[in-house]
Amino acid sequence: MNFAPSPVLTLTLPPWxxxxxxxxxxxxxxxxxxxxVYLQGLHNDFLQAKGESRYSRxxxxxxxxxxxxxxxxxxxxxxxxxKSIWAxxxxxxxxxxxxxxxxxxxxxxxREIQKRLKDARGEFVFxxxxxxxxxxxxxxxLRIPGxxxxxxxxxxxxxxxxxxxxxxxxxxxxxxxxxxxLAFQDQLAGKPGSRRVIKxxxxxxxxxxxxxxxxxxGRDLALALDSRIxxxxxxxxxxxxxxxxxxxxxxxxxxVNTGEILALANVPTYNxxxxxxxxxxxxxxxxVTDTFEPGSTLKPFTIALAxxxxxxxxxxxxxxxxxxxxxxxxxxxxxxxxxxxTVAQVIQKSSNVGAAKIALSLSAxxxxxxxxxxxxxxxxxxxxxxxxxxxxxxxxxxxxxEQATMSYGHGISVSLVQLIRAYSIFARDxxxxxxxxxxxxxxxxxxRVVSARTAGMVRAMLELAVQRGGTAPRAQIAGYRVAGKTGxxxxxxxxxxxxxxxxSSFVGFAPASRPRLAIAVMIDEPTGEYYGGKVAAPVFxxxxxxxxxxxxxxxxxxxxxxxxxxxxxxxxxxx
Amino acid sequence: MLRVTLxxxxxxxxxxxxxxxxxxxxxKLFAELETxxxxxxxxxxxxxxxxxxxxxxxxxxxIERIASQRLRMRHPAPxxxxxxxxxxxxx
Numbered sequence: 001m002n003f004a005p006s007p008v009l010t011l012t013l014p015p016w017x018x019x020x021x022x023x024x025x026x027x028x029x030x031x032x033x034x035x036x037v038y039l040q041g042l043h044n045d046f047l048q049a050k051g052e053s054r055y056s057r058x059x060x061x062x063x064x065x066x067x068x069x070x071x072x073x074x075x076x077x078x079x080x081x082x083k084s085i086w087a088x089x090x091x092x093x094x095x096x097x098x099x100x101x102x103x104x105x106x107x108x109x110x111r112e113i114q115k116r117l118k119d120a121r122g123e124f125v126f127x128x129x130x131x132x133x134x135x136x137x138x139x140x141x142l143r144i145p146g147x148x149x150x151x152x153x154x155x156x157x158x159x160x161x162x163x164x165x166x167x168x169x170x171x172x173x174x175x176x177x178x179x180x181x182l183a184f185q186d187q188l189a190g191k192p193g194s195r196r197v198i199k200x201x202x203x204x205x206x207x208x209x210x211x212x213x214x215x216x217x218g219r220d221l222a223l224a225l226d227s228r229i230x231x232x233x234x235x236x237x238x239x240x241x242x243x244x245x246x247x248x249x250x251x252x253x254x255x256v257n258t259g260e261i262l263a264l265a266n267v268p269t270y271n272x273x274x275x276x277x278x279x280x281x282x283x284x285x286x287x288v289t290d291t292f293e294p295g296s297t298l299k300p301f302t303i304a305l306a307x308x309x310x311x312x313x314x315x316x317x318x319x320x321x322x323x324x325x326x327x328x329x330x331x332x333x334x335x336x337x338x339x340x341x342t343v344a345q346v347i348q349k350s351s352n353v354g355a356a357k358i359a360l361s362l363s364a365x366x367x368x369x370x371x372x373x374x375x376x377x378x379x380x381x382x383x384x385x386x387x388x389x390x391x392x393x394x395x396x397x398x399x400x401x402e403q404a405t406m407s408y409g410h411g412i413s414v415s416l417v418q419l420i421r422a423y424s425i426f427a428r429d430x431x432x433x434x435x436x437x438x439x440x441x442x443x444x445x446x447x448r449v450v451s452a453r454t455a456g457m458v459r460a461m462l463e464l465a466v467q468r469g470g471t472a473p474r475a476q477i478a479g480y481r482v483a484g485k486t487g488x489x490x491x492x493x494x495x496x497x498x499x500x501x502x503x504s505s506f507v508g509f510a511p512a513s514r515p516r517l518a519i520a521v522m523i524d525e526p527t528g529e530y531y532g533g534k535v536a537a538p539v540f541x542x543x544x545x546x547x548x549x550x551x552x553x554x555x556x557x558x559x560x561x562x563x564x565x566x567x568x569x570x571x572x573x574x575x
Numbered sequence: 576m577l578r579v580t581l582x583x584x585x586x587x588x589x590x591x592x593x594x595x596x597x598x599x600x601x602x603k604l605f606a607e608l609e610t611x612x613x614x615x616x617x618x619x620x621x622x623x624x625x626x627x628x629x630x631x632x633x634x635x636x637x638i639e640r641i642a643s644q645r646l647r648m649r650h651p652a653p654x655x656x657x658x659x660x661x662x663x664x665x666x
């Protein structure tokens with residue numbers, strides 16, 4: 001149907017009005033569009049971050065430092081979380097009562113706390129670190145504003161001073177500072193991770209957004225040490241150092257088959273759990289970081305070289321010139337003057353003259369090579385921080401007298417671990433074994449230094465040294481055949497040998513028929529008696545007997561009472 | 576046409592409610608997982624502390640002290656030990 005056009009409805013408006021309106025709306029939409037593009041496209045990151053910060057949080061995932069265990073899995077170093085209490089000094093509000101409570105909980109004086117808060121620059125001050133979690137919880141109960149706690153780790157050493165030197169310790173941030181803790185820091189340290197989560201209004205995590213970095217716990221470390229043997233070694237060494245009023249002492253026990261260090265102890269020592277008062281002397285791991293002139297314990301190497309070259313046999317007689325030998329301006333003396341000794345007796349009675357005469361029949365180069373091959377003058381390869389190389393001068397600079405004295409361990413310096421490693425050539429039929437602080441599963445990569453025949457001959461001589469008529473009858477053990485050598489050397493002071501200061505040592509292994517363990521003992525500056533056979537050998541015997549029993553090593557000798565010579569006819573070794 | 580729309584609407588509402596419930600359940604389960612993981616960590620810490628304690632109680636020196644003083648034990652004299660070799664299997 002058709003409506004009649006009404007004149008009222010026919011409006012005549014100027015056409016520009018509608019166009020203007022259209023343009024206004026269009027530009028309005030264009031503005032909104034541009035704004036939307038700006039906000040959602042270009043300025044997106046900022047807004048997204050702002051939005052996320054309302055609900056998403058990055059959390060740290062703590063990582064444990066690896067445990068250290070002994071060879072039997074006994075834990076000997078464990079990290080456990082503790083708290084540290086810190087404050088934002090400007091924000092701390094507490095009354096007298098709270099301060100007193102806080103002080104008593106943290107074992108600080110109220111004045112000390114106030115001083116710390118006042119002296120603090122900036123917005124952060126530690127009130128106390130490494131607080132046990134229970135104490136931290138009670139501090140939190142005080143609800144003091146401005147006080148916070150954070151998580152950190154503390155390392156505990158259940159065996160305390162017994163193993164202090166091998167293990168070392170960690171600092172406040174659980175980073176290794178000494179010993180194994182430092183040497184194997186990379187393996188032991190954990191890597192804390194972090195993850196992004198969404199938290200709700202109550203602070204509860206409602207969603208895992210992403211894992212930024214997975215936390216990596218530190219790897220556990222199994223050492224070669226046997227805590228039972230370590231304990232015996234430490235106790236015996238400590239009592240010997242006390243008994244002889246010595247300045248210091250060190251002992252190393254090595255498994256001859258694998259080169260593993262089963263025990264390593266030093267006196268004086270310290271308690272790694274409480275290190276408030278420490279001196280350098282206590283911290284020193286003498287067995288590894290200190291070198292000394294070993295004295296007669298070096299004789300077997302010269303003899304082995306002479307035997308190897310075929311120049312002498314164990315029963316070759318050496319004229320020892322009634323106990324003295326003059327080389328240039330210097331004269332070498334023997335404590336027991338003999339006209340002549342066999343090569344075996346040179347070791348048994350520890351004759352300096354005999355050893356020097358044999359040494360002078362050899363070339364300096366071959367002697368140097370021998371010392372070098374058994375590891376003197378080079379780090380023993382334990383990867384231990386600060387391990388000493390000792391002093392072995394190049395043979396071209398040796399004078400004749402030096403070549404002579406080096407045969408009995410003067411003019412050359414070694415560390416105790418170098419010495420015990422070198423003795424593995426006698427205990428292992430001529431092979432030098434690499435040392436290891438860690439538990440070893442695969443057979444070690446050995447290096448042959450002398451023939452099995454030579455090693456066997458020297459071993460027989462070392463057995464004589466321990467029997468009646470030798471220098472170390474006190475190293476005997478009931479039920480086992482023992483081989484070993486004493487050493488007694490004057491200490492060097494300011495470039496001269498001190499007349500009344502000695503280093504007494506003993507290195508030996510057992511059972512001699514099939515060596516299993518080697519032990520080296522060093523006692524620094526014993527007062528009174530100073531012969532290695534009297535000071536160091538008894539420690540060896542005690543520790544060796546216990547260690548063989550602990551390891552269930554079958555006896556290889558009939559059990560009979562040990563015969564000790566009378567005081568008067570005991571063989572004193574030459575110093 | 577209207578019927579189809581209504582059915583679709585009902586399906587949509589059902590889906591929406593389903594999504595809400597499952598999201599809620601997921602969050603609840605996640606919260607539970609979080610608590611359990613927290614417990615794992617706490618137990619781990621406790622395990623470490625207990626190991627430490629066990630290790631402290633069982634130090635060689637303590638065992639030796641108790642054995643020799645309280646229990647009056649001692650090492651047998653070397654002559655007092657008889658070793659029994661395990662019998663060799665005869666072929």
